[in-house]
Amino acid sequence: MASKAPLCSRGKGTAMSQLLDTGFESRVPVITGIGVAAPNGLGTDEFWSATRAGTSGIRPITRFPVDRYPVRVAGEIADFVPHEHIPSRLIPSTDRSTQLALTCSGWALTDTGLDLTLLPEFTGSVITTTTFGGVEFIQHELERLWARGPQHVTAYMSYAWFYGVNTGQLSIRHKLKGASGVVVTGQAGGLDAIGQARRRLRDGQRFVVTGGADAPICQYGIAAEATANTFSTGSDPATAYLPFDQAAAGHVPGEGAAMMVLEPLAAARERDVGYGVVAGYGATFDPHVATGRPPNLAKAAKLALADAGLKACDIDVVFADGAGTMAADRAEATAIRDLFGMYGVPVTVPKSMTGRMYGAGAAADVAAALLSLHNGEIPPVVGSTAMADHGIDLVTTPRQAPLRHALVLARGDGGFNSAVVLSAMT
Template identity: 55%
Template sequence: MTTAVVTGLGITAPNGLGTEGYWKATLAGESGLGPVTRFDATQYPSRIAGEVSDYVAEDHIPSRLMPQTDHMTRLALTAADWALADAGIDTAELPEYGIGVVTAASGGAVEFGQRELQNLWSKGKEYVSAYQSFAWFYAVNTGQISIRHKLRGPSGVLLTEQAGGVDALGHARRHIRKGFPAVISGGIDAAICPWGWVPQIASGLMSTVDDPARAYLPFSEDAGGYVPGEGGAILLVEDAESAGARGATVYGEIAGYAATLDPAPGTGRPPGLRRAAENALKDAGITAADIDVVFADAAGVPDLDRAEAQALTGIFGANGVPVTAPKTMTGRLLAGGAALDAATALLALRDGVIPPTVNVGAAAADHTIDLVTEAREAGLRNALVLARGHGGFNAALVVRRHG
């Protein structure tokens, strides 16, 4: 069966721009969480976020694209450029329909949409941009990446919130197995504006703590909600044979993938996260004993953390595998979160080091997991990435060191 490998990474994260900048900051435990600056959040109960603060769009995006793109899409275009450059792929040299684009989304470019709606309400229809017809759309990242690089291969978008980045990579592997040489995949999100903020507050899952070092503490006794962030990762997924023929550097293989949906409340049936993880292991042809590290979903909500810890204990036994949540340095990035975790897992495999879960001194007593709170060197071959999206979505991905 055709093997799908990752040959390019493009990362835009609150604690680092570019793959190596992000990875260096992550291993050092440097957090990108802080008070919201993209809008005045003082009137809201939640005021902490992970913002990509050092990104200057004009340095990366052609002037003609600026009026028709949202902050989210600019980050996505930049990350896609970096992933292609990292992979050493010139899209002009590939078959016309040879490379596709499959990304994840949560709600689209809400910042762009909010601005245009404000113009409509306060000024009138004449002040609404013509680009509003598509710039807010949840599929806009896939579309703009495809147009920018003249890509006509299979394209799509997955809307499973935080689980979407893993789901997109699973679909990218499917296209590789169908014979397409390469797919740009992953997810980038940015919803730090009132329109993107209020729905998250309404979920009741957001942290209301104002100290950035205490606001997002997954698996901790003091867990009290999550902190949102923006950014994510775009990955270049490629056929292993094609990558080998051109001498590409390979970060690792997408070895296994599975997704499940939680049962309806009140049914008494268990959540679907454990089943997703077990199915991903089966898909990869390995057992729990072969997993060297788990990149946890890490909701930061006590009940959800407990459910994940129980799933991990059920699969691996008490303290049976190192578990980490480097998203404590970025926040939960909606559609970008799981893609960034997958990229981080590949970097961990490359360098033989598990990044830390910062600010959490230890897991709560009833969570019998080996939570990695300081960077830990380890021999790593297989990593499991777990992700859950609001609404009951579960996804699991196994990435393996290549060769």
Template identity: 55%
Template sequence: MTAVITGIGVFAPNGLGTEEFWKRTLDGTNGIGPITRFDASGYPVQLAGEIEGFDPAEHLPGRLLPQTDRMTQFALVATDWAMADAGADGEDFDPFDRGVATASSAGGFEFGQKELQALWSQGPEHVSVYQSFAWFYAVNTGQISIRRNMRGPTGVIVTEQAGGLDVIGQARRHIRRGTSMVVTGGMESPLSPWAVAAQVPSGRLSFRGDADTAYLPFDERAQGCVVGEGGAMMIVEDLEKARARGAAQIYGEIAGYAATFDPRPGSGGGNRLAAAIEAALADAGLTAAEVDVVFADAAGTPELDAAEAAALTEVFGPRGVPVTAPKTMTGRLSSGGAPVDVAAALLAIRDGVIPPTVHVTREAFPDGLDLVREARQGAVRTALVVARGHHGFNAALVLRAVS
């Protein structure tokens, strides 16, 4: 069976909805700005990629609002958008023939912080019963499956940024095993005081206060990334079944996927990102020369950027393939970041244009990477998306146009 993506719903700091996100991405619109969700004046981190202009009450029934974290509200609405995009709303279906697989990293941090504050300040009787699940990593999967009456294979993957690709690979497995449709993707909102404080010790965040220079992957001035909220949800189906039901469009095929794990630091082993890329290409039956663009992980720290540049050069050769990192406009969205890159890659295939990597002006690896710094027109048939998570997770996904 051939697994294809037929619907996309994007929540990004530079655009709500797939087409708005895509337009602003091609325009180079920066979604990074000062943190407004709380007073961050006492924090070393002053900037984030925030979602603006979203009122959950306009999109969800009132009963769901008190029992859901912000990231779950994003996920539910993005799923609605993706289902509508796929033309799959209102259809009769076997509930056990449709599944849900999501990625998560932070969980419902904001909801959890609010309830812990109630516990500390007012006592246990003031803690919401919804705290029992609203904070949990698997809650998006559960809420989507309940709301959409999808009782087939379900699950959650927690491998930080890499999880956004790992879960799409999992959705492909379900399709190959006979499930007709899987809702998949990742969504995050780690911008509460507790959530930001938990990320500062990683040593990977930029402390710059200028939105145009805070996050500069593959730049000589790189000193860390900017965190953000959002992600993307997608509809994965079997190609023949999608065509049979009259799917509104088919964005592309999930042609290849692979994951690797870096050895323990100090053990003498090397980075395993190149191995993940090569395995994903082999899974797709493609050579490196057949890839038209790479959507980079773009960690934004000198050491991690150098490792990624070395891996891409090893697989593709010096300047062997266009490389882009449109997440410079959104910040790193943890498990939501890679699904947004997948959405951008599918739209690049659809429209024949590679989105830009903004703000990078002093390239650190000009001899190794062909970094796309302005939108580049040209046919895109095959795209590679790579992602790395904290503590050694690597994932690679190959997307291909469907004839």
């Protein structure tokens, strides 16, 4: 077990103030708008109210009979009605994940207070991520193909399933014609999209809409993910997904979207807006297990800290990946101990209330971390009790604390590791 990290002096001020000292105000990326749709809250305010209170949205699956599937509960969004949030003409041509992304991007842009009609048409970009693409759309069209024949498969099938479709639909819907893109790195994608969005901003883009969306709670989506053998088979929503717990036995799936808007600090200050600064970002890839070499999650975190100009002791809270399997949780706990020492920093896993929302999961963690910094409170892990040999300070009840810097960790299947450091505005 790692020993407690040596004491160190905290950095001077916030990462933002350090950048300002060097005259790079135009390069400081600030998140000015947030839109979240999650199983425990539709809309950012509902999501945060539920998350801070420890209210879970995990419940028995209602979309289809689960008898022949290895998972019984999931994070379903029960109250999302697409017609109430996006134009009806878009619904036949879009998957549920795209409908969630369109809705949340609209909320995020409204949250910024930007008047897009006053900005040149090439000033806005879009960078999104998804793990499954339009998996429910695919399922419905395959059902039509086998039941009724190819002439009944819609032409929308040619793009509605595609991993890049959310970026395309968002750019069309909001008339954002700047250089855009998509990243596909599984659960890590939410952080990687934000890292790419920050790069676009530093290259001169006026603002970037970024985040992730996934909606895999359907037969095809569950069947595809089941091949990884990481689902929890528990039927009790309160105990099926227990990150870092002795009884951890896999994760439950979740659906949702979390979209954000990045702008330069100077633009945010003009309107007196901003939730926090994207101060640092790092990404690594794990070596193949056959090599015997250790995973690289801690290295990704160190890269993000160095990018932010901060030390480990500057971090006030870690939003962990929390895979929910014994081996993956032990590896993450080891990485956290290596960085912070035994019980060296509060650790939380808000996705314990939503399930792992794949492309949306880490992006939703960023939203929760920003709201934590903004409100000075750490949301809890629901249901879990940390194993003693993990050596981490797992936050199991809501905790008030002065917060300046948060570290968000994420891992995707196949070896993707990503880390983002977020800093308070002041």
